[in-house]
Amino acid sequence: MRLVSAFVLIAMLFSLAWAAEDFRIGQTCVSSSNDTYMPGEIVVKFKAEVSRQQAASALADMGTTLISSNEQIGFRQLAIPAGKTVEEMVAAFSARPDVEYAEPNYIAHAFMTPNDPYYVYQWHMPLINMPSAWDQSTGIPSVVVAVVDCGVAYENYGVYYLAPDLAGTTFVPGYDFINNDAHPNDDCAHGTHVAGTIAQTTNNNLGVTGVAFNCAIMPVKVLDATGSGSYTAIANGVIFAADNGAEVINMSLGGSYNATVLQDAVVYAYNKGVTIVCAAGNTGTSVPQYPASYVQCISVSAVRYDKTYTSYTSYGSNVDICAPGGDVTVDQNGDGYVDGVLQQTHDGTNYGTFSYYFYEGTSMASPHVAGVAALLISKAGGSMTPTAVRAALQNTATDLGTAGWDQYYGYGLVNANAALASIVSNPPVAAFSGTPTSGYAPLTVAFTDASTNSPTSWAWNFGDGGTSTLQNPSHTYAAAGTYTVTLTATKA
Numbered sequence: 001m002r003l004v005s006a007f008v009l010i011a012m013l014f015s016l017a018w019a020a021e022d023f024r025i026g027q028t029c030v031s032s033s034n035d036t037y038m039p040g041e042i043v044v045k046f047k048a049e050v051s052r053q054q055a056a057s058a059l060a061d062m063g064t065t066l067i068s069s070n071e072q073i074g075f076r077q078l079a080i081p082a083g084k085t086v087e088e089m090v091a092a093f094s095a096r097p098d099v100e101y102a103e104p105n106y107i108a109h110a111f112m113t114p115n116d117p118y119y120v121y122q123w124h125m126p127l128i129n130m131p132s133a134w135d136q137s138t139g140i141p142s143v144v145v146a147v148v149d150c151g152v153a154y155e156n157y158g159v160y161y162l163a164p165d166l167a168g169t170t171f172v173p174g175y176d177f178i179n180n181d182a183h184p185n186d187d188c189a190h191g192t193h194v195a196g197t198i199a200q201t202t203n204n205n206l207g208v209t210g211v212a213f214n215c216a217i218m219p220v221k222v223l224d225a226t227g228s229g230s231y232t233a234i235a236n237g238v239i240f241a242a243d244n245g246a247e248v249i250n251m252s253l254g255g256s257y258n259a260t261v262l263q264d265a266v267v268y269a270y271n272k273g274v275t276i277v278c279a280a281g282n283t284g285t286s287v288p289q290y291p292a293s294y295v296q297c298i299s300v301s302a303v304r305y306d307k308t309y310t311s312y313t314s315y316g317s318n319v320d321i322c323a324p325g326g327d328v329t330v331d332q333n334g335d336g337y338v339d340g341v342l343q344q345t346h347d348g349t350n351y352g353t354f355s356y357y358f359y360e361g362t363s364m365a366s367p368h369v370a371g372v373a374a375l376l377i378s379k380a381g382g383s384m385t386p387t388a389v390r391a392a393l394q395n396t397a398t399d400l401g402t403a404g405w406d407q408y409y410g411y412g413l414v415n416a417n418a419a420l421a422s423i424v425s426n427p428p429v430a431a432f433s434g435t436p437t438s439g440y441a442p443l444t445v446a447f448t449d450a451s452t453n454s455p456t457s458w459a460w461n462f463g464d465g466g467t468s469t470l471q472n473p474s475h476t477y478a479a480a481g482t483y484t485v486t487l488t489a490t491k492a
């Protein structure tokens with residue numbers, strides 16, 4: 001019976017919107033999203049010698065009416081006549097000798113507010129402060145997040161298709177440990193939804209957004225079409241990810257058995273410097289779930305729009321942090337749709353039929369945290385220890401429930417903006433050489449700084465009590481001995 005643990009089925013931790021329906025939004029909801037300028041308006045400035053009366057008469061001649069004018073820089077905002085286009089009116093005004101310039105009244109957007117039309121239904125992104133976080137980092141493609149799941153709709157291959165809103169997302173090669181081939185396609189729909197939360201193609205005027213959309217996704221298939229997989233498949237997937245350059249592993253899956261094969265795989269990846277983020281479980285109880293409950297993993301519980309913990313989330317002593325998992329029984333934000341996590345995936349049967357689905361579950365919470373972890377590593381320059389990632393996430397989380405850590409919210413709701421603000425961009429990495437490295441006392445040694453990422457100050461300890469703050473100091477050792485020299489490089 002001891003072998004059983006290696007074959008325990010492990011389930012995905014999510015459920016669909018209760019009606020399991022496609023997200024369908026009429027065109028009226030998105031009609032203005034692609035406008036690049038205000039319809040029916042232009043901006044005109046007359047030359048300096050044109051009098052107020054002459055300008056007013058010119059506007060009347062052209063059939064326009066004044067909406068507003070500006071004294072400081074002399075422009076007029078005009079309504080154009082019915083039946084004329086913005087382009088026609090810009091051309092007509094530009095041709096006049098009394099006009100300095102005429103142009104459309106372009107529309108600006110707040111920096112890094114994405115233009116994806118269904119972003120407005122992704123309440124879960126502002127809930128973790130993504131808009132301001134995106135001003136700090138949108139990720140770098142060398143930071144790879146392994147989605148250890150049922151596969152991802154990342155390519156056109158046989159009956160499988162690339163999800164349209166993943167078309168601009170970077171993918172690196174993964175593996176399929178269910179069918180044992182190099183095509184980890186999604187025959188279930190869960191993995192594509194999870195991958196979307198991490199790195200849905202963003203600012204592409206289509207669909208929805210992802211947290212770390214300029215990071216890369218590694219699809220690793222360890223669950224079958226029913227969303228189940230053996231611990232060995234999962235262990236293989238975790239090890240594959242760690243051996244092939246993943247900085248982050250997301251596991252929106254779990255089982256109630258604590259098994260050595262799974263723990264060993266987690267420890268293996270952790271020891272290779274991989275940050276492992278896991279769904280806490282959907283049991284609604286404190287029964288520990290695995291791999292989330294291993295100390296190496298960041299266990300993510302689920303909250304809904306009002307930042308209360310969900311009825312389904314697992315909780316308990318192993319929970320580290322919480323994130324939006326949604327609640328598809330309510331519409332607390334009043335947008336007319338259930339408060340699930342909205343991403344694109346296929347319908348689970350026809351692998352080329354994609355829609356936007358509201359899912360709920362700790363499966364949906366975990367990838368928010370995995371995405372923020374990827375942004376942290378990106379901002380740090382592409383490398384960060386799991387300990388440092390965990391500290392940045394936990395120390396900046398927004399405390400909920402009882403003060404301090406608690407078993408429902410862990411350290412609180414992940415705060416992407418605060419987490420990113422808490423770390424230094426591209427911190428210096430100290431390195432140096434010294435010459436000579438041996439000789440007869442008294443011996444003067446010349447040290448050369450070789451630190452990277454542009455440190456601005458240096459603190460040397462020469463091992464004999466001597467110190468220096470020069471970048472390239474020399475030091476004379478008076479007495480014979482073996483000395484250990486340390487350099488601390490700091491960036492303002």
Ligand SMILES: [Ca+2]
Nearest residue numbers: 116201206208
């Ligand atoms: Ca998009």
Ligand SMILES: [Ca+2]
Nearest residue numbers: 331337338339
């Ligand atoms: Ca809603």
Ligand SMILES: [Ca+2]
Nearest residue numbers: 400402404406
């Ligand atoms: Ca708390």
